[in-house]
Amino acid sequence: MAAVIRLSSVCRRGIKPLFYQSTLLVRPLAVPHKHQEQPYLLTARIHSSQNLQASSNSKAASLHWTAERMLSVLLLAMGPVAYFNPGPVIDYSLAAALTLHGHWGLGQVLTDYVHGDTKIKMANAALFLLSTITFTGLCYFNYNDVGICKAVALLWSK
Template structure:
């Protein structure tokens, strides 16, 4: 704040150029050489705009318009991801120590959901409508959902009809 006030004071003392005759670069007005000050006056290289932006310690950023229109709540989603990570930290050791079908179903659901959110974030970030058009990103997200449902269904089928996830890993480890 003090820096902004000091720069504002410096810019008011400068007599070179007007606010409209200077070049704006990252919020600072640069005086072109054709508007240079005569040598008898103090020359200023940068003029700070008179209407400074407000400064706040709290983060109040606005999302991109397409995200705001979609109505996504990213704080809630981030909180859900952290809770799921905590559940996984407990579900994995519990499934190793106590490998019952019900614990393995919880493990399969939480691992599939965790993987789904990660792959979906990658697809949404890299398969953007501005690059691929409007149809391909929707197909890519649909493919992620389909792959996640197939994964969860396959894991549940494997738990129900075979030895289960943890016992299969133990059998593979014995090889």
């Protein structure tokens, strides 16, 4: 089903088409008028809400991205080293690297899904607390038990 309206009534800014003043336009009736304009308003809101300061945040973001990639490569290299040469240095290095990797990963999840100043502050505080507890727990496990490398080897041996 379609509704027939004049093209000149569609032009809202007062600009009338030269050749199509009496031409008819067929538009589906099922699409409400407010839903046709909503994508433009949504994109306008998204683009206006971003506070981008390219000069100061650009370099920091680039350095952070580089550090994340270097940590990922380091974790890939630490796997074989931990398998062939387990020891306290590797155990504590794994504790630090795994905690930092998890902290940065969960930080990105919070950045994507938590909105509002108060909620962001609470989520970041909880993330720092979780990361601190994780690192402390892994160090405690390394000091008082067999360590991360030997624990993984024991899990694989059974």
